[in-house]
Amino acid sequence: MLKGLKRVLGLDPNERALKRYRQIADDINGLEPEYSAKSDEDLRSLVADFKRRANEGESLDNLLVEVFALVREVSRRTLGLRHFDVQLMGGMALHEGKITEMKTGEGKTLVATLAVVLNALSGNGVHVVTVNDYLAKRDAEWMGPIYRFLGLSVKCIYAYMDQKERKEAYLSDVTYGTNSEFGFDYLRDNMAVAKDQLVQRGHHFCIVDEVDSILIDEARTPLIISGPSEDNVEMYTTADQIARQLKEGRDFEKDEKERNVAFTEDGIARCENLLKMPGLFSDAANSDLAHRIVQAVKAHVLFQKDVHYVVKDGEIIIVDEFTGRLMFGRRYSDGLHQAIEAKEKVRVGRESQTLATITLQNYFRMYRKLAGMTGTAVTESEEFKEIYGLDVIVVPTNKPMVRSDFPDVIYRTSLEKFHAVAEEVEETYSNGQPVLVGTTSIENSERISKLLKARKIPHQVLNAKYHEKEAQIVAQAGRFGAVTVATNMAGRGTDIVLGGNPDFLAKETLRKEGNVEDLDPSKYQQLLEEYRQICAKERDEVLDKGGLKIIGTERHESRRIDNQLRGRSGRQGDPGSSRFYLSLEDDLLRLFGSERIQGIMEKLGMEEGEAIEHNLLTKAIESAQKKVEQMHFDIRRQLLSYDNVMNQQREAVYGERHRILEDKNIIDHTRDVATGVVDDVLNHYFPEEGEPEPERAEARLRGLFGPGFEPYLKSVDSSRLLPEVSEQIKQEVESRFIRKIENLGPLVADELMRFIVLHTLDTSWKDHLLAMDELRRGIGLRAIGQKDPLLEYQFESYNLFQSMMGRVRESISELAFRVTVVSEETRRSPDRQSLRESRDFAMPILSREVPGAGVGTEKHQPIRKGPKVGRNDPCPCGSGKKYKYCCGKNA
Structure with missing residues (x-):
């Protein structure tokens, strides 16, 4: 009612935007x-003129009408x-940095151009x-011909592509790729x-297709580059x-x-009794094993095969719960993936250590x-606005929507529900009407498939297990008598055309003949024309x-996923219908459904196989x-709140890395760091309030820069x-x-100092990420003490x-003053041991003949006296790390 009133009074921002867009469309x-x-040449010459005007400062808004008219003609x-x-x-909404909501089949791919x-x-x-x-x-x-006609380069990035090719793709005017890439x-x-290893050149303008899937569904999982840790995998078993x-x-x-x-x-x-370990959950020394047991229990009772993973x-390959796709290369964090591997009796991989990470929210x-x-x-417009500052513009369909969306049908048990679905499919199939059955898991799609096979109904199954055939299956789901069972039809990217897709049919025929790679244009055109006639005939039959x-x-x-499934029907003004079959045993109703729904069902005293349908029940389900x-929004908001803290630090470190490169x-930068460390040391040991410690200051300076600073500090008492x-x-x-730079030589010194700074920063950042992971893992306990964990x-x-x-x-200063370069002759010298004892050779030696050799402190093994050091105890060497992450790595 409120929305209708806003529309009448002209206060609806969506309607105001559409009114403005219609006026601009008239100009176009x-x-x-x-x-x-x-002519073609005249059109191409316009692009050079537009670029000149843009470079001279004319706003893109002023060029919009002419450019859009040009793109439409070229298309x-x-x-x-x-x-x-x-x-x-x-397209206007996209240019203004907004989200364009357009129904399935309205041509969003073309809009983006x-x-x-x-x-x-x-x-x-x-x-x-x-x-x-x-x-x-x-x-x-598909869209490449438009860009190339206009003199714009277009490339695509994908996994495992060559570094040089990847860099060229980013240098193109238009770059396509996935959010992960x-x-x-x-x-x-x-x-x-x-x-020269950098590939990206900044972040200017980005259009995200299936924006809800990427910026909301996938935003719950951060992007992580990790390396193996030293954890004991037997602990998971x-x-x-x-x-x-x-x-x-x-x-x-x-x-x-x-x-x-x-x-x-x-x-x-x-x-504790099974392991003969009293204090398993209370002794900090046993915390790792206790945590693994908790994760193992989660793996057994909360994560199901063919639902959450295959x-x-x-x-173990994770299944995207929103799209039903396999997420190759992704792993559950915090040891959960290893717990599932142990559960399924496959090889358990080492738990990984984070090397670099960012959330999709902060990346985009x-x-x-x-x-x-x-x-x-539009159902997630609040989150888009709060997290990304994006407004949603709902663009009307080109032709009126005539699809019929019927109320939900609810049964008592899932067995009754699935049998009712099978009967509905059988009746629809016998009538020749195409039907698409949507499920929420691989398990349920295969359950439906078995019921249809028992009724001898030919059908296609689309889920994560048959991911490779996705486009072909979806493209033909609108043929006469077609039955398709699909898991989560989100973001499939291929329209279901009533009567079938002649292009896919022609290519499939060539593929079966084995010559799809060496495509014969004349053969293809002949098949395409034949299938066009067949599909046109079938389309009329399906419409009837x-x-x-x-x-x-x-x-x-998520209501969005249901709407995406519905949206597969009713494309471009086509007729269609949709209905959902539910049961009281469904997870949504069992976990989140109101007791009122179950109360209504019980009061009606329904018999086995009976179902009820009512708009009030549908509204109650939408409320659930x-x-x-x-709840998921709160999870993503919390994830972002914590990552915002990390993001400030990430920007500082990455900004410093770019400046170094x-x-x-x-x-000069390294010299400034070294002199800055002098201030750090002196301020620490000579506090404004408290006793000065000149001996300790001299010892620290000696450790960093060598001996000889005692005379300077001898008379300083405040x-x-x-x-x-x-x-x-x-x-x-x-x-x-x-003097150190003169000894090294300017060229060698430049290379060494850059390597030292980057190596030190990266190593420390990696350790910092590990410390942050551990901090985040336990910070929730602060709430017990009435403190805000965030x-x-x-x-x-x-x-x-x-x-x-x-x-x-400090590490940069220490390494810069200790590093030296030796030849292979010196490396093989019998006096090498005596050289090692000198201060310059306290570090591993860099050699000109061994490019890329590393610089780092030698590992000092602690003298083991007294009680044994626990894996989670502080390392005796004084590094500040846990023993298992320091000297105990190889112990």
């Missing part, structure tokens, strides 16, 4: 006769596709992000040790054996909503202008039967979905005398540094970061 249409009359000539007015409106070309005029590069590699390559090839390239750029002997209700309670488990007193005692070729917020498009965004029927076997946690959506005076002494010490340090995390992480940067500066 006014140029169509003029542009249609121009008509190269692809045979003319942008509809609603597509022009969608308008904003891409306009924003590519600046020469800074435009990124177009898709949900998988197939769509990235397809869209780049863009994000990981950013992280890899910030691990590069040389300027032990934990799995214990987990198999525990029982729910007696030893632990599970919380399916939060995906967590809580051990009872009996459960803790049982674990076992493929001896590996780096773009100066961000836009997106999808068929379902009522179009594509959608049957949902369960409501998803809103609860789940809010670009710095032509790295030697901080008042420090400024003059500080300058004297800095001059001494500078003179020693200059505020505590901010305070603690700030202190950790400051300590890290202090160690970085």
Whole structure:
């Protein structure tokens, strides 16, 4: 009612934007006769003029009408596709940095070309992000003729491509790729040790296709580049054996909503008895094993095979719960993936240590202008606005929507529900009407498949196990009599055309004949024409039967996923229908459904096989979905709140790395770091309040820069005398540094100093990420003490970061003053041992003949006296790390 009132009063921001867009679309249409009359060369010459005007400072908004008219004409000539007015409106929303919501089949891929070309005029590069590699390559090839006609280069990035080719792709005017590739390239750029290893050139303008899937669904999992840690994998096997002997209700309670488990007193005692380890859950020395047991129990009771993951070729592959796709290369963190591997009796991999990480939220917020498009965004408009500052513009369909969406049907049990679905499919199939059955898991899709096989109904199954055939299956789901069972139809990227897709059919025929690689154009055109006639005939038959029927076997946690399934029907004004079949045993109703739904069902005294349907029940179910959506929003908001703390530190470190890679005076930079460390040391040991410690200050300076500083500090008994002494010490340090550079030679010194600074910063950052992981893991316990965990995390992480940067500066100074270069002859010299004992050779030696050799402190093994050092105890060498991460690595 409120929305209707806003629309009538002209207060609806969406309607105001559409009204403005329609006026601009009229201006674009006014140029169509003029542009249609121009030759190809005349059209191409316009691009150079637009670029000149943009470079001279004219705003892209002023160029929009002319550029959009140009792109539409070029599209008509190269692809045979003319942008509809609603597509022009969608392109305007993208250019303004908003999210365009357009229904399935409205041509979002073509819409993107308008904003891409306009924003590519600046020469800074435009990124177009898709949900998988197939769509990235397809869209780049499909829309490529438009860009190339206009003199714009277009490339696609994908996994495992050559470094040189990847860099060229980013230098193109338009770059297509997946969110993972863009994000990981950013992280890899910030691990590069040389300027020529960088591939990205900034973040100017980005369009995210299926923006809700990428910026919301996948945003719950951060991007992580990791390396193997030294953890003992046998611990996971032990934990799995214990987990198999525990029982729910007696030893632990599970919380399916939060995906967590809580051990009872009996459960803790049982674990301790089985392992003969009193204090297993209370002794900090046993915390690792206790944590593994908790993860093992989670793996057994909260993560199901063929629902949350699949076992493929001896590996655990995660299934994306929103799209049903396999997430190759992804692993659950915190030891959970290893717990699942132990559960399924496959090889257990080592737990990884984070080397670089960023959330998708913070990656995409780096773009100066961000836009997106999808068929379902308005339900998440609050999150898009709060997290990304993005408004959602709902663009009307080109033709009126005539699909019929029927109320949900609810049964008592899932068995009754699935039999009812099978009967509905059988009746629909006998009538020749195509039907698409949507499920929320691989397990349920295969369950439906078995029921259909029993009824001898031919059908296609699309889930993560048959991912390779995705496009072919989806493209033909609208043929006469077609039955398709699909897991989570989110972001499939291929339209279901009633009557079938003749292009896919022609290529499939050639593929069966074995000559799809050496495509014969004449043969292909012949097959294409034949299938066009067949598909046109089938389309008329399907339209007579009522179009594509959608049957949902369960409501998803997110209304968007349900809407995406529905949106497969009713494309471009086609008829169609949709209905969801539910049961009281469905997870959504069981965990989040109101008791009122179950109460109504019980009062009606329903018999077996009976079902009820009512709009009130449908609204109650949507209310349950809103609860789940809010819960997930809170999770993502919390993830972002914690990552924002890390993001400030990440930006500081990565910004410093870029300055180091670009710095032509790295030697001066290193000298400034060394003199700055002098101030750090003196301020620490000569506090304004408290007793000065000149002996300790001299010892620290001696450890960093060598002996000879005692005379400077001999007469200093308070901080008042420090400024003059500080300058004297800095001059001494500078003179020693200059001599070191002269001994090394300017070229070698430049290379060594750059390597030392980067190596030290990267090593410290890696250790800092590990410390932050451990801090984050335990910070929630601060709530018990009536403290805000987030505020505590901010305070603690700030202190950790400051300590890290202090160690970085000191390590750089120490290495810079100790490093030296020797030849292979010196390396093989019989006097090498005596040389090692001198101060310069206290570090591993760099050699000109061994490029890229590392610099680092030698590992000092502690003298083992007294009680044995525990793996989680502080390392006796004084590094500040746990023993297992320091000297105990190889113990």
